Amino acid sequence: MAIHTISVLAQDNPGVLSRLAGLVSRRGYNVTSLSVGKTHRPGLSRFTLVVNGDDVSVEQIVRQLDKLIEIVEVRNLSEDKFVERWMTLIKVRAPLDVRPHVLQTAEIFRCRIIDIGEDAIVIEATGDRGKVEACLEAVRPFGVIEVASSGAVALGRTGFGARKESPVAAIQL
Amino acid sequence: MMNGAQMVVEALRREGVEVLFGIPGGTVIPLFDAMVNAPFRQVLTRHEQGAVHAAEGYGRASGKVGVCLVTSGPGATNTLTGLADAHLDSVPLVVITGQVKTSLIGTDAFQEADIFGCSMPVVKHSFLVRTLEQLPAALAGAFHIARTGRPGPVLVDIPVDVQNARGEFDYPPALNFPGYSAEVAEELSGLDEARRLLERSERPMILAGGGIILSDAAEALLGLAEAGSIPVATTFMGKGGFPERHPLSLGTAGMHGRAQANRALCEADVVLAVGTRLSDRTTGRPDGFAPKAKLIHVDMDRAEVGKTFSPQVGLVGDAAKVLSLLAPSVEGKDCRAWRETLDGWTRSYPLEPAPDVLSAPLVIRAVRRLVDEETVVVTEVGQHQMWAGLHWETNRPRSFISSGGLGTMGFGLPAALGAAFATGKPVVCFAGDGSLLMNIQELESCSRYNLPVKVIVLNNGSLGMVRQWQELFFDERYAQTLEGVHCDFVALAESFFMRGYRVKVAEELEETLKEALETPGPALVDCVIPWRDKVFPMVPAGAALGDFLWPDGGPTES
Incomplete structure (x- = not known):
């Protein structure tokens, strides 16, 4: 188990927060923190999730999040310097x-x-x-x-x- | 200029929709009004759950997008089971729901339900169309997302004032889904290792899932299997992806899979799993699945590779393409000793039912002999479904339709209705008495459209699958499963103006089935079978695949 910081770039549509939060809770991922805010590009928001899990389950979170249509990019920042x-x-x-x-x-x-x-x-x-x-x-x-x-x-x-x-x-x- | 409702109709026409299943209601009156002269057929079911399963049946049988249109509130929530069903089985589906007018959203108005919110966990995507300007993009997006990539259900919620608003219509609009690609994001770096594993294997096998059917990869699968004489088991959802009459076929694997398929998975040294999410019903206890094998897992959905198992090699790509790329590596393999072992197991676990006792396997095999290979068979959910999986020889993709992932009782009859619209041919629907009563109202729809849906009721007067578990694992305490069915299915069929038959003994079976199948339009055959019959083989929940139950203590060793 380790702490991972995941960065998610998403279309700024109504319901996208609900969709992301729903996915995370439905699949039982252990989220320590979730924050969201606008980016410099109108129409795009960035979510930052801090999750606690082993490498396999964190990779699953990344892949499942990536399947959401409105999510444009998912990166596990902990794989690199951040x-x-x-x-x-x-x-x-x-x-x-x-x-x-x-x-x-x-x-x-x-x-x-x-x-x-x-x-x-x-x-x-x-x-x-x-x-x-x-x-x-x-x-x-x-x-x-x-x-x-x-x-x-x-x-x-x-x-x-x-x-x-x-x-x-x-x-x- | 046209109104939003007319835009929906025009969009459906341009998306190639041939038939739509639904029920009108307060917030979709403009939509149904706009469809009076639409160039596609509108089919009225008797329950929204019937409509959504019918659209699923159409989608599963045809590979095209099934379309369903229902009203807001209860109409919309009644589609949730169908959405979840389509989500788990990757069925292309567009469900359009009416919604209260935008000014009333959030006020708990009459027949208001937050179906956009409700749908989120059970759809590939959903849209709430708040303005007329958003409508064309939502519709085009819904069809695009439903049918491309890994198919799935999409919901489009359209408030009634948007249906009535007028504006210019431009279609197809530019699609704006920067986070979605219809193309598979391939990861094929393990291809060489997969080739090496296959090439060196002595006891290889293929486990083919529903993805084979969705990706039209049956031919590529046959090519690979025949190139290396590699035995093929399918998952329950994969049934039809590989011809079961083929000498390399092991039948289905899993909880109620064929003995030889499950034993093969226990002994194989390489398992090539393609287009399957390796669910609990397929694999049994994880550490008992393919314990001696190197696992090569191929799926177009990156999230499925590594979700339940960590494969030696994971490949992300289209099934047909990956199978074709792997085929040369097995060219000329023989695996004779391995195949002889498997054939021995097949002989050790014969499935042929007693010819003189009316039983579900006997009925299923009799119907099989009487219809051609193209005939689509649909099942409800329960014992009869698993018997159909074991005994209905399926040789073509999309000819065996069943609710695999969600296991939805009440799916079969409406799905058969939808499949009949897709094929224009007779459709066989195997049903248990329990499942059939869950959406029995759709007999009325079958009758009204005079559809050749042949409902074969395997009537054991009990909720048989649960009863089987209670007998085996709950000390024969039959809580709520042996209450009897206070219903005369023949009289019920006749009350819906369709032919009803009853078969009580094996001698009457063939002749009655023939008559029911030859009678134009719908028919129901109530086959009275013993209530104590159990489905075998059976891998108890949580057990390893190799530890399946078999009647009378064990196999007939050959």
């Missing part, structure tokens, strides 16, 4: 007496403070999964009130050798 970011918003208790400690902890993880109130702040932690999880653990003692997480977004690395470009520009829509 960059990945998670973002988590953490609302943490920060009354004046401990606020400097909270801010100091957030600083260690290079978090941004994006909201501040009477006795709580919202910090934005961005990074790979390990960093975001560590940050959450570090502020937990102060009293975490709410958390919202993005799930992973990822792209294959460009590198300096022969560039393995995803032919997004070539897709006719």
Whole structure:
């Protein structure tokens, strides 16, 4: 069992999220995170799935996803080098007496403070999964009130050798 | 200018549709109205499930896209079983459903069901047409996707206001499916290794699935088998892909496969599996499937290769093409000792039924003798279906039609109706009393169109397949399977204005069958068979293929 990050390029049609999520749950795949957003090409969305499974079952996910008509491209990014970011918003208790400690902890993880109130702040932690999880653990003692997480977004690395470009520009829509 | 409904009719005409199965309802009145003078036939069934199975029967018998048109809500949800059935058996199908008008979608309006959402897990693709502009592309796309690649069912949901909207019609529109290719994405890098394995094999065999039929690869399969004298077993769905009268045929393999086919799979050193998804019903317990063999798995669907088994060699490509590429490597092989072993097994497990007792095998074999090779036979689902698999010698593709993957009771009668429209010839429908009653209303459709559908009821007054499991694995506790059938099938047939016959003893069989087959139009023959009869061989669920049950303790060693 290993963690795999799968990148899916799909037509931006109504129902495509439902179709993808349905396939993943129907076949019993173990999905840790799923995120979706627009790309630079109008009409195309990118889904990022993080799944836990052995190589054979992950290959099955890739192949089954690839069969969906509206899915244009599926890549298991973990087969190669890639960059990945998670973002988590953490609302943490920060009354004046401990606020400097909270801010100091957030600083260690290079978090941004994006909201501040009477006795709580919202910090934005961005990074790979390990960093975001560590940050959450570090502020937990102060009293975490709410958390919202993005799930992973990822792209294959460009590198300096022969560039393995995803032919997004070539897709006719 | 034309309205959306007229566009549908025109699109169907241009797609070459000859016949459409359906039932009108509130949200498809404009569509049926537009079809009054359509150049294709419209067939009214008595239940939407009947319509969708009829379209499947048409598609399976002809290889063309079966088309079904039903109303929204219950009409649409009644097609789900047919969609799932077509999905598992890769049947080209387009199901058009009416939908409430777009402004009412999502408001729980009368006869509103989210069929677009409901259909997702059981279709190759589905469309919800929200505007008139999307309509031509959805229709053209539906037919394109249903019939190309690995065929499958496609749903097109059309709100009634889109049917009534008027606009210009341009057809065929440009198709925009960047994620779908009608061409197979081949992966043939293992070809040389496959050739090597076949060339060196001493006990090779071919396991041919339904893909042989879908890819029109029967000829290529015959070529390869004959080139190397390689024995061929088919899956249940592959029945018809290889002539069963051929000396190299082992018959069907699997849970109720022929003994020699299953034993061959246990002993073979190379198994070439083509166009099969190697389902649990075909393979039995995974570690008991082809345990001594190197497995070469060929399929056009990349996701099937490696799904249930990790083959030594996986090849992705069209069956006919790959078989032709492999044929030279087996040229001149003989495998005489291996074939003699197999022939010995065939003799050890004779299937011939007792001639003096009316039994399902006796009836099936009698009908077989009375009709020609081209005759399409359709089955319902249950014991009779497995008996037909074992005893109905099938020699041509598309002449044996059955619900394989989903195992849908109630499939057979409407599918026979659809097949009769496809072939224009008499169609034999083997049915159990249980299955037949699941869509019995379609006898009315057969009668109304005076179709030559010959329903042969193998009536054991029980839900026989489940009863067989209860006898063997549940200490003979016959929960709900021996309730009896409070129905006179002959009188029922006659009430639908078709001929009904009853056979109770073997002596009357041949003559009654002859009369039923020769009578123009539909007929039903109620054959009363012993309720205790079981289908053998049988590989118990979860057992290895070689551990099949055989009556009276074991084979007759020759």
